[in-house]
Amino acid sequence: MTTEQAKRILANPRSCQELAEQMLSLALRAGADGAEVLVRDGAELEVKVRMGEPELVKEAGSRGLGLRVIKDERAAVTYTSDFGVRAMDVFARESVELCRLAEPEPLANLPAGEDLARALPELDLWDDSVLSIDVAQAKAWAKTGEAAALKFDPRVTNSEGAIFGRAVGAVAFASSAGFSGAYRGSNVSFVVEPVCDDSEGKKRNGFHYTSNRFVSGLLPAEEVGIEAARRTVAKLGPRKVPTCQVPAVFSPEAARTLLGQLAGVLSGGAVWRKSSYLAEREGTLVASPLVSIVDDPLVPRAPGSRPFDGEGLAVRPNVVVSEGILRTFLLDTYSARKLGRRSTGSAGRSVGGGPHVTTSNFILRPGKSSVEEVANLAQGFYVTNLMGFGFNAVTGDYSQGAAGFWIENGERTFPVSEVTISVNFDDLWKGIDAVADDIDRRSSVQCPTFRVARVTVAGT
Amino acid sequence: MTGMTVPSSTFSYPATPLDAIEARTAERLLGVALASGGDHADLYFEYHSSCDFAFEEGRVRTVGRAIIVGLGVRVVRGNASGYAYTEELSEARMMDTARTAAQIAADGKPHAPVSLVSRALPNFYPVPELSLDRPGEEKVALLRRADAAARGFDPRIIRVEVGFAEGWSDILIVASDGTMARDRQPMIRIGVNAVAEEHGKRQTGRSGTAKRRGLELFEQFGATPEDHGREAARLAVAMLHAEEAPAGPMAVVLAAGESGILLHEAVGHGLEADFNRKQTSNYSGQMGQRVASPLCTVVDDATIASARGSINVDDEGVPGGRNVLIENGILVGYMQDRISARHFGTKPTGNGRRESFRQPPLPRMTNTLLLAGQDQPEDIIRSVSRGIYAKRFSGGQVNISNGDFVFSLTESYLIEDGRITAPLRGVNLIGNGPEVLRNVTMVGHDFLLSEGTWTCGKDGQSVPVGIGTPTVKIAQITVGGTRAT
Numbered sequence: 001m002t003t004e005q006a007k008r009i010l011a012n013p014r015s016c017q018e019l020a021e022q023m024l025s026l027a028l029r030a031g032a033d034g035a036e037v038l039v040r041d042g043a044e045l046e047v048k049v050r051m052g053e054p055e056l057v058k059e060a061g062s063r064g065l066g067l068r069v070i071k072d073e074r075a076a077v078t079y080t081s082d083f084g085v086r087a088m089d090v091f092a093r094e095s096v097e098l099c100r101l102a103e104p105e106p107l108a109n110l111p112a113g114e115d116l117a118r119a120l121p122e123l124d125l126w127d128d129s130v131l132s133i134d135v136a137q138a139k140a141w142a143k144t145g146e147a148a149a150l151k152f153d154p155r156v157t158n159s160e161g162a163i164f165g166r167a168v169g170a171v172a173f174a175s176s177a178g179f180s181g182a183y184r185g186s187n188v189s190f191v192v193e194p195v196c197d198d199s200e201g202k203k204r205n206g207f208h209y210t211s212n213r214f215v216s217g218l219l220p221a222e223e224v225g226i227e228a229a230r231r232t233v234a235k236l237g238p239r240k241v242p243t244c245q246v247p248a249v250f251s252p253e254a255a256r257t258l259l260g261q262l263a264g265v266l267s268g269g270a271v272w273r274k275s276s277y278l279a280e281r282e283g284t285l286v287a288s289p290l291v292s293i294v295d296d297p298l299v300p301r302a303p304g305s306r307p308f309d310g311e312g313l314a315v316r317p318n319v320v321v322s323e324g325i326l327r328t329f330l331l332d333t334y335s336a337r338k339l340g341r342r343s344t345g346s347a348g349r350s351v352g353g354g355p356h357v358t359t360s361n362f363i364l365r366p367g368k369s370s371v372e373e374v375a376n377l378a379q380g381f382y383v384t385n386l387m388g389f390g391f392n393a394v395t396g397d398y399s400q401g402a403a404g405f406w407i408e409n410g411e412r413t414f415p416v417s418e419v420t421i422s423v424n425f426d427d428l429w430k431g432i433d434a435v436a437d438d439i440d441r442r443s444s445v446q447c448p449t450f451r452v453a454r455v456t457v458a459g460t
Numbered sequence: 461m462t463g464m465t466v467p468s469s470t471f472s473y474p475a476t477p478l479d480a481i482e483a484r485t486a487e488r489l490l491g492v493a494l495a496s497g498g499d500h501a502d503l504y505f506e507y508h509s510s511c512d513f514a515f516e517e518g519r520v521r522t523v524g525r526a527i528i529v530g531l532g533v534r535v536v537r538g539n540a541s542g543y544a545y546t547e548e549l550s551e552a553r554m555m556d557t558a559r560t561a562a563q564i565a566a567d568g569k570p571h572a573p574v575s576l577v578s579r580a581l582p583n584f585y586p587v588p589e590l591s592l593d594r595p596g597e598e599k600v601a602l603l604r605r606a607d608a609a610a611r612g613f614d615p616r617i618i619r620v621e622v623g624f625a626e627g628w629s630d631i632l633i634v635a636s637d638g639t640m641a642r643d644r645q646p647m648i649r650i651g652v653n654a655v656a657e658e659h660g661k662r663q664t665g666r667s668g669t670a671k672r673r674g675l676e677l678f679e680q681f682g683a684t685p686e687d688h689g690r691e692a693a694r695l696a697v698a699m700l701h702a703e704e705a706p707a708g709p710m711a712v713v714l715a716a717g718e719s720g721i722l723l724h725e726a727v728g729h730g731l732e733a734d735f736n737r738k739q740t741s742n743y744s745g746q747m748g749q750r751v752a753s754p755l756c757t758v759v760d761d762a763t764i765a766s767a768r769g770s771i772n773v774d775d776e777g778v779p780g781g782r783n784v785l786i787e788n789g790i791l792v793g794y795m796q797d798r799i800s801a802r803h804f805g806t807k808p809t810g811n812g813r814r815e816s817f818r819q820p821p822l823p824r825m826t827n828t829l830l831l832a833g834q835d836q837p838e839d840i841i842r843s844v845s846r847g848i849y850a851k852r853f854s855g856g857q858v859n860i861s862n863g864d865f866v867f868s869l870t871e872s873y874l875i876e877d878g879r880i881t882a883p884l885r886g887v888n889l890i891g892n893g894p895e896v897l898r899n900v901t902m903v904g905h906d907f908l909l910s911e912g913t914w915t916c917g918k919d920g921q922s923v924p925v926g927i928g929t930p931t932v933k934i935a936q937i938t939v940g941g942t943r944a945t
Contacts, residue, residue, distance in 0.1 A: 050539075050738065056820065057564050058543040060557075079526035081547040095525070101596040103519035135563060158739055195740050195861055202742050203861035240938070243708040273516075274619055274655055274662060354522055388866030389855040390888045390940070394655065394664045397886035399705075399940045401857070401866030418864050420888045420940025422707065458707035458890070458940040 016041050016063075016172035017182040019083065023065060024174045026092035032069040032099075034110040034176045036311065039065050040351050042169030047135060049142035050161035057135055066351035069095050070109060074102040077354040107337040110177040110311070115333075115343060117314040120181055120307040124300045127214040130166050130186040138164040141190060141221050148225030149194040155236065156229050160193035160205055162221075173349070179312030187303070188215055192228040198236050206232030211442045213301050231384075234405075238417035240459040241406060247380040247433075248421060248455045249407070252440035254383045255447040257400075259293075259364055261391045262429065263445065266320055267357040268335025268346075270393060277396035277426065278326060286326040287429035290367060290450075293321040295330055295346065297360030304361040304444025310349025315360070318344045324430070332357050359444065366448040367435030374434040374451050380407040381416065381457055396425035402457075419459040428452050471589050473644045476507040476630045477529050477549055483576045485551065486634040490574045492558040493535050494636060497568015500536040500798065501561070502635040504775060505549075506817040510627025511592055515603040516620070523596070532817035533561040539737075539799060540564055543820045576640040581772045581779060584763050585672035591626040591648050594675055599624055602650065602678060602685045609689030610654045614697050618662075619655040620689070633777035641777045646672050647768070647924065649913055652688045656696035663702070663885075665695025666870070670913035670924065672766045681766070682911055695852070695871055702885035705872070705941025711847030712889060712934045713840055713875060716908035718853055720927030723830050724916065725856040725865045726893035727751075727758055731785050731793075732811070732823040732918075733800030735860050742863040742894060743791060751791045752897035755833050758786040760795055762810055762826035767909065769827035769926030776812035776821050783809045785828075786897075797823045815921035822918060827926030833903025837931040840902045842878040848887065848939055849873040849880050863893035866940075888940035896934055904931030 020037040027035035043061040047054065064081045069092075076098035080091045146162035165188070172182035189211035196204045208228035210219040250258065270276035278286055287293075296317040297306045309315050311333055319327050331339065332347035332355050348358025375382055387401035399422035405412040423431070436449035486503055493501035508528040514521050531554055532545040542564025546557040591599070603622045610620040628646040633639065651668030667688040671677055678684055683691075714722060735741035743751060752758075762771045762780030771780040776798050785793050796804065797812035800823055813824035841849065852871035858864065869887040873880045909928035916925045 053538075054540045054564065056541050056543060058541075058820070059560050059563070060543075060545045060818065062545075062547060062818065064547075075522050077522055077524040079524075079528070081528060081530075098523050098525055101513070101520060101523045101600060103521070105519065105521055108521070160738070160740055198862065201744075201746070202863065203740060203744075205740065205859070205861040273621075274657070275664065277662075352526060353524070387859070387864075388857045388868055388888060388890075390866070390868040390886070392664070392886065394662045395885070397942075399868070399886050399888040399942070401864070401888065401890045401940070403864075417862075418890055418892060418938065420707075420866070420890045420938065422705075422886065422888070422940055422942040424942070456707050456942050458888075458938055460709060460938075 013170040013172060013182040013184045016170045017180060019065065020172040020174040021180055023067060023088060023092060024176060026089055027067060027069050027096060028176060030093045030096040032071050032096050034070040036068045036110065036175045037065065038349050038351055039172045040169060042167060044165065044167045045138060046163060046165045047138035047142055048161050048163045049139060049146055051159055052143060052147065054139055055161055064351040066349065067095050068354050069099060071096055071099040073104040073106050073109060074099040075108045076102060079352050107334055110175060111313060111333040111343065113178045116177060116179040116312050117181065117308040120183065121298055123298065123305045123307055125183065125185040125213055125305060127186045129215045130188055131168055133166055133215065145190060145192045145221035145225040148222040149192050149229040152226050152229035153233050155196045155233050156194045157197050158195035160195055162192040164190050173308065173312050175312040177312065181308055181312065183307050186213055188212060188218055190218060190221065190224055192225045194229050194232045196232050196236055204232055204235045206235055213303065235415050238415040240418050241416055241457060242460050243458050245454050245456050247377050247451060247453055249375045249380060249382045249449060249451045251384045252438060252447050252449055254386050255450055256440065256443065256445050257386045259362065259447045260445045263359045263362050265393050266329055268329050268331035268339060269357050271329050272335050272338035275394050277394060282326050282329065284326060285324050287321055287324045288432040289324040290432055290435045291321055291324050291429060292365040293363065294319050294365065295359050295362050299361050302361045304359065306360055309345045310347035310355045313343055313345045313347065315345040318346065330357050330359065361444050361446060363446045364448065366437045366439040369434050369436050371436045371438050371449050374436045374449055375407060376410045377407045378409060382407050382412060383421065398423055398425045398428060419457050421455045421457055423455040471587065473630065478505050478507050478630050478632050481505055481632060483640065487574050487576060489554055489558045490634065490636050492555055493533055493562050494571030496562050496565045498535040498537045498565035498571065500636050502534050502633060502776060504532040504817050505632040506530055507630040508627060509592060510625060512625040513599055513603060515607060515622040518607065520600055520603065530817035531557060533558045534820050535561045535564050536799060537565040541820050545818050571636060574636050574638060576634060577638050579639055579641040581641060581643060584770045584772055585646060585766045587646050587674040588676055589674050590628060590646065591674045592628065598675065606650065606652050606685035606689040609686035610652055610693040613690050613693035614656065616656045616658050616697055617654050617693050618657045621653045623651045625649045633773065633775065635777045639777035641773045643772045646674065648673055648677055650685060650688060651913060652692040654692040654696045656700055658700050661700060663696050663699035665692045665699065667691035668913050669911040670768045672768065672770060698883055699885055702883040704943045705884040705887040706939060706943050707941040709936050709938050711844045712937045713844060713847060713849050714929060714932040714934065715849065715851040716904060716906045716929060716931045718910040718912050718927060719850055719932065720829060720910055720929040721853045721856050722867060723758060723929060724825060724828050724925065724927050725858040725867065726896055727786065728825045728828045729858050729860050730863055730893055731795055733794040733796045733804065734823050736794055737800045737803045741860050746791050749791055750789050751894055752786050752789040753900040754789040755900055755903045756786055756789055756897055757831040759784050759831060760811065760825055760828045764827050764909065764926065767827050767926045768914065768924045771826055774810045774812045775814045776808065778808045778810045778812060780810045780826060795823045795825060797821055813923050815923060819921050822921065824918065824923050825916060825925050827928065830929040830932065832905050832907035832930045835902045835904050837904040837906050840904055840931050840933045841875060841880060843902065843933065844875045845877055847875045849875050850889065858893065865893055866890045886942060889937050890940055891937045896937060899935045900932055901935045902933035906930045
């Protein structure tokens with residue numbers, strides 16, 4: 001799809017909504033007792049420049065439809081990108097037919113009508129000027145950012161490139177439970193990834209990025225390039241440290257990984273499946289009193305905002321953890337029914353799958369301390385990167401590769417790499433003894449710097 | 461590795477929208493793609509059909525079905541690519557897509573007309589029948605068998621989930637060098653996840669497999685659904701009594717099979733040609749040099765019968781092959797796609813792969829293997845006075861620029877005085893690829909290809925891969941546990 005076509009379609013999210021409604025009536029006519037249709041339409045441009053030369057210009061549009069049908073309490077979930085009139089009819093019939101293979105599950109029925117969203121909140125998720133950025137402008141942006149990184153320090157000798165991306169999309173959802181709605185959103189992002197030569201033929205890469213729903217919300221290209229270079233150079237000449245137990249400070253990027261893993265064990269699906277170490281812990285202390293977490297879909301212009309959830313339910317901010325006490329899990333209709341509750345309006349939905357719990361803007365509330373105060377340790381590990389998949393959701397056992405800086409007498413000293421940090425997740429979250437004020441709002445999981453009283457570092 | 465025989469049959473794949481793509485249309489599209497110049501252009505047509513079943517609490521909870529069709533067009537000029545795709549295979553939309561991709565080569569000279577030659581391919585993954593064509597009830601029966609075996613294994617098993625997925629891709633690759641290649645790539649997958657509980661403590665275990673086969677996989681060519689059910693249950697129960705792992709450097713014995721993930725992360729990615737072309741890999745410029753212990757020979761082999769990572773042809777129209785990467789410790793080859801091969805003045809190796817028509821190809825692994833050595837596996841374990849026996853992994857990650865990697869273990873044991881003793885939990889291994897390969901001191905004769913469902917991610921693209929290794933001893937590696945000693 002060209003940009004022009006994208007503009008035409010996206011100017012009118014109503015066209016997606018009409019498709020969704022059309023499929024809904026086809027599914028009901030084919031014999032479904034209930035049906036939900038999600039249509040997504042989008043266009044993307046990605047321009048990558050490396051060492052001053054364009055490496056990739058990718059431009060395309062994509063439209064897909066996901067259908068969930070229920071017949072005799074049996075559910076099927078299907079996907080198509082063929083919007084021909086006849087093809088849509090065949091698709092609806094085959095989807096209903098597929099229900100036969102599933103087995104009855106009364107709890108999988110559509111949500112009750114009274115829970116569905118009525119008026120949709122205006123969340124300011126769309127910026128017209130995103131689509132006006134053309135290939136030449138995107139290239140210029142990427143060249144400028146990469147050049148700034150290469151110029152910043154002679155030790156920056158190479159580059160993985162700089163990527164400018166823009167994406168726009170419309171989402172429409174229609175449910176036979178009594179909902180039909182649509183919204184659109186835009187996003188622009190820019191990343192620079194410089195490379196330095198280190199000793200023993202090793203190289204060090206690093207990156208910095210900016211991302212926003214509005215073009216005006218992006219950091220300038222030079223600033224991103226310079227910060228990327230600064231971060232990369234700072235990693236040169238790392239050491240391992242002896243195996244020990246120390247306090248650890250997590251930068252917002254590293255802390256975000258931990259917060260994302262916590263979101264997983266707070267989701268209703270993991271809870272009713274007994275696959276969360278927090279499954280029976282509602283109402284109890286699961287984190288330090290310094291920790292308050294809200295999942296808020298209603299933040300204007302935020303990356304994870306949505307006016308209705310993946311089942312067409314009204315959305316609201318959910319306080320998940322308040323001063324360390326677990327207040328609620330995040331629930332979609334099915335997990336709520338399994339747990340004897342009501343949905344928290346937290347269903348996500350992709351065109352390729354059925355509804356399941358997803359976070360919107362999952363935010364660890366910033367504290368009052370400055371980063372300097374939080375990192376002011378006699379000795380400790382300032383963690384900037386986490387690596388690997390070492391989290392066991394059922395037990396809370398946690399161990400990941402880590403890199404960052406060693407802190408001594410309140411100062412960042414040498415860079416550290418090739419070590420792991422390990423601590424049970426319960427001890428990690430309860431052990432937070434400082435939360436900084438520097439929340440990172442670039443992504444939908446938003447976290448400030450925080451400090452954990454004690455972790456095990458495995459090194460030499 | 462020798463190919464397994466499959467009963468001959470008259471099976472042929474069903475018709476798809478790709479049947480309607482004529483050579484003349486493809487030639488015209490290439491003409492449009494190269495109208496403003498460019499060194500190379502390719503068209504990637506893809507039809508993908510799949511079905512999946514989710515089974516939990518003793519019943520099939522959801523059935524899913526998807527059909528995806530599309531075309532990706534790439535125009536290459538030097539090291540730069542223009543890329544566009546469409547989900548609509550009408551002539552007008554395809555031409556539009558080719559024009560969008562051609563932007564990269566604006567103000568060049570048009571390319572000479574292309575005439576296409578169909579390429580005959582071997583078939584490394586014949587199937588007697590497509591699983592998708594079998595009645596759904598047969599698959600539901602498989603799910604029930606796995607579920608019953610897991611539940612019956614031990615009364616401490618409190619939950620079982622079984623997933624089953626089947627699908628196939630029809631791909632047609634047409635390139636401006638005249639290549640026209642078509643391949644049908646089947647895949648079938650089963651996975652069991654079990655939760656065990658005792659005195660309020662819970663643990664999970666998983667087992668599963670994925671291969672390029674039909675339903676015959678479960679009858680003739682691998683573990684049965686019951687085997688996977690029992691294995692998932694066994695792991696969950698075994699881990700109930702696992703101890704906290706020690707932290708710090710120690711000897712590690714990698715069990716044959718899925719420890720091959722270490723090769724994939726520690727060496728494989730660093731030998732993908734794009735990183736070396738850009739000089740951003742820690743293996744850049746080391747061709748012909750010693751990069752590993754002389755005991756190590758590493759190959760990437762797309763030709764293993766029915767393996768998950770096997771491909772008859774890559775996604776740039778180059779036949780899949782068996783490529784030696786490291787021979788007796790010496791770096792001898794990279795995995796090349798077309799762009800990198802031209803840079804190095806060599807031939808593409810059949811490693812240009814992509815997730816779907818929505819992405820341009822990149823140099824990727826297929827089945828990456830450490831070949832067998834001479835040692836007895838028992839001798840390898842006996843040689844360790846204190847260390848870790850690493851048996852099953854959940855995943856790994858590497859930083860290409862310096863080779864630092866991390867692996868997460870789901871089943872591992874302490875080795876004390878040459879004997880495998882206590883099961884451990886929460887173990888990670890962290891190290892540096894080249895250093896670890898230099899630290900390989902013993903290699904067993906017991907090569908094993910992992911049956912597991914391995915998926916590799918790079919630049920946001922996932923592709924199915926295979927891994928395999930014999931039992932291997934690494935003299936020292938950092939173990940990330942919680943128990944500082």
